[in-house]
Amino acid sequence: MKKDLLRKAYDPEEFRSMAHQLVDQLADHLGNTIHEKSEKTISWNTPKDEHEFWSDYLKNGDSKDLFPEVLNHTIHIHQPKYMGHQVAPPLPITSLSAMVASVLNNGMAVYEMGMAPTAMERIITDFICKKIGYDFNSNGFLTSGGTLANLTALLSARKAKLSHNVWNEGHSERLGIMVSEEAHYCVDRAARIMGLGEDGIIKIPANKDFALDTKLLETYYQKAQNAGIKIFAIVGSAPSTSTGIFDDLEAIAHFSKKNDLWFHVDGAHGGATIFSKTYSYMVKGIEMADSVVIDGHKMMMMPALTTALLFKDGTNSHTTFSQKADYLLEQSVEEDWYNLAKRTFECTKTMMSLHWFTLLKTYGEAIFDDNVTTLYNLGHQFAEIIKKDKSFEIAVEPMSNIVCFRYIDKSLDDQSLNRINEKVRHALLQEGEFYIVQTKLRGIHYLRTTLMNPFTTPIHLKELLDKIRTLVDSVISHPKDA
Numbered sequence: 350m351k352k353d354l355l356r357k358a359y360d361p362e363e364f365r366s367m368a369h370q371l372v373d374q375l376a377d378h379l380g381n382t383i384h385e386k387s388e389k390t391i392s393w394n395t396p397k398d399e400h401e402f403w404s405d406y407l408k409n410g411d412s413k414d415l416f417p418e419v420l421n422h423t424i425h426i427h428q429p430k431y432m433g434h435q436v437a438p439p440l441p442i443t444s445l446s447a448m449v450a451s452v453l454n455n456g457m458a459v460y461e462m463g464m465a466p467t468a469m470e471r472i473i474t475d476f477i478c479k480k481i482g483y484d485f486n487s488n489g490f491l492t493s494g495g496t497l498a499n500l501t502a503l504l505s506a507r508k509a510k511l512s513h514n515v516w517n518e519g520h521s522e523r524l525g526i527m528v529s530e531e532a533h534y535c536v537d538r539a540a541r542i543m544g545l546g547e548d549g550i551i552k553i554p555a556n557k558d559f560a561l562d563t564k565l566l567e568t569y570y571q572k573a574q575n576a577g578i579k580i581f582a583i584v585g586s587a588p589s590t591s592t593g594i595f596d597d598l599e600a601i602a603h604f605s606k607k608n609d610l611w612f613h614v615d616g617a618h619g620g621a622t623i624f625s626k627t628y629s630y631m632v633k634g635i636e637m638a639d640s641v642v643i644d645g646h647k648m649m650m651m652p653a654l655t656t657a658l659l660f661k662d663g664t665n666s667h668t669t670f671s672q673k674a675d676y677l678l679e680q681s682v683e684e685d686w687y688n689l690a691k692r693t694f695e696c697t698k699t700m701m702s703l704h705w706f707t708l709l710k711t712y713g714e715a716i717f718d719d720n721v722t723t724l725y726n727l728g729h730q731f732a733e734i735i736k737k738d739k740s741f742e743i744a745v746e747p748m749s750n751i752v753c754f755r756y757i758d759k760s761l762d763d764q765s766l767n768r769i770n771e772k773v774r775h776a777l778l779q780e781g782e783f784y785i786v787q788t789k790l791r792g793i794h795y796l797r798t799t800l801m802n803p804f805t806t807p808i809h810l811k812e813l814l815d816k817i818r819t820l821v822d823s824v825i826s827h828p829k830d831a
């Protein structure tokens with residue numbers, strides 16, 4: 350019978366017993382990682398070996414081993430020694446909301462395909478707008494990632510700021526945006542997708558501390574205008590990805606106002622700073638932005654992928670993908686807030702608002718302050734530890750939980766140091782106790798940490814430096830196999 354397999358696969362009792370077992374495995378995994386009962390953050394394999402393992406498993410493996418093997422073959426973000434990319438160790442309760450969302454699989458494109466999560470999305474985005482400092486004209490939505498949110502915001506900017514309708518008519522005019530050379534690469538990519546080309550991406554050099562150099566804005570703007578490029582938007586990073594340095598949002602806001610530009614804040618990483626009583630001064634000026642992006646899966650402890658895109662003037666969020674003239678739209682905006690796909694890239698979208706709502710209901714907004722403040726504090730503590738250690742130097746005084754540093758030895762030139770730091774980072778990866786990443790800043794190779802785990806302590810950070818010191822010795826004494 351064709352249906353036998355389907356009947357077995359959909360069997361609720363089968364689900365019950367598998368799920369109970371899996372929850373136990375995952376709870377053990379959380380215990381092993383959060384409480385450091387296991388020694389490794391990653392058991393690194395070459396891509397080739399990994400591919401072979403899973404090809405073989407598909408043919409010969411026991412299906413009972415599937416999820417345990419996935420745990421063995423993945424990086425463990427809940428380990429306090431995970432200090433790499435900017436992905437959050439998700440709060441366990443959001444793994445449950447993710448399961449609810451996966452079971453129900455409401456598609457979200459129209460209201461009846463996600464009644465509760467649609468209402469929750471409105472409540473959550475209104476809440477964040479208020480936190481930013483926007484008034485009642487504001488609103489927003491959730492979308493699948495900072496990359497897509499940045500592209501969406503720039504499309505809204507183009508629609509709002511140009512006198513002709515590019516969405517309907519295309520464009521022959523040369524258009525451009527301004528952005529720091531330190532901005533996330535997805536802004537560059539978004540501009541290229543929009544057909545702005547290389548010349549349409551006006552990259553403003555960063556100052557010595559890696560923030561957009563606002564003194565240069567006027568000159569670069571004039572130069573672009575003289576070249577016949579119509580600038581319609583400027584992007585500020587809060588903070589930039591490599592260094593974690595915040596642009597001066599207030600200065601950029603004033604510049605954009607003076608020149609009638611759309612001001613977009615890419616707060617994918619640090620937009621959540623609005624929740625920190627201690628650090629919210631770093632995003633001063635964010636309330637003047639026309640649009641703001643905040644990732645839930647970075648500083649807000651949610652599973653990937655969920656991003657809030659907020660608009661100071663909510664009407665703009667309805668016009669982005671609309672063929673209609675704006676005056677026709679105005680009338681339908683209020684009754685249409687609940688049909689989300691009209692405003693997002695996605696048609697089908699996950700029930701992502703459930704994570705935000707669950708966190709807010711269960712723990713209150715204090716948990717966002719606790720997390721951001723703890724992690725930024727830790728960034729500053731790490732910088733102090735590094736500064737006291739003669740074998741290391743920081744790239745720049747950190748403003749967040751992103752800290753770039755390198756091993757130094759006064760007797761060696763930068764080229765040798767670059768090589769050593771690069772090798773050390775690879776040795777760390779292969780060893781697997783700690784996980785950190787790397788970045789090149791102005792020709793210098795730095796080790797880069799993003800402190801994403803509130804249970805990482807200064808002791809872990811000192812252990813990391815000691816580990817690096819040991820690895821440097823082995824890298825120098827066995828240059829071939831390192």
Ligand SMILES: *Cc1c(COP(=O)(O)O)cnc(C)c1O
Nearest residue numbers: 494495496533590615617618644
């Ligand atoms: C992470 C990041 C992005 C990309 O966001 P995704 O959610 O990974 O698509 C964009 N901008 C900045 C500043 C980021 O840190």
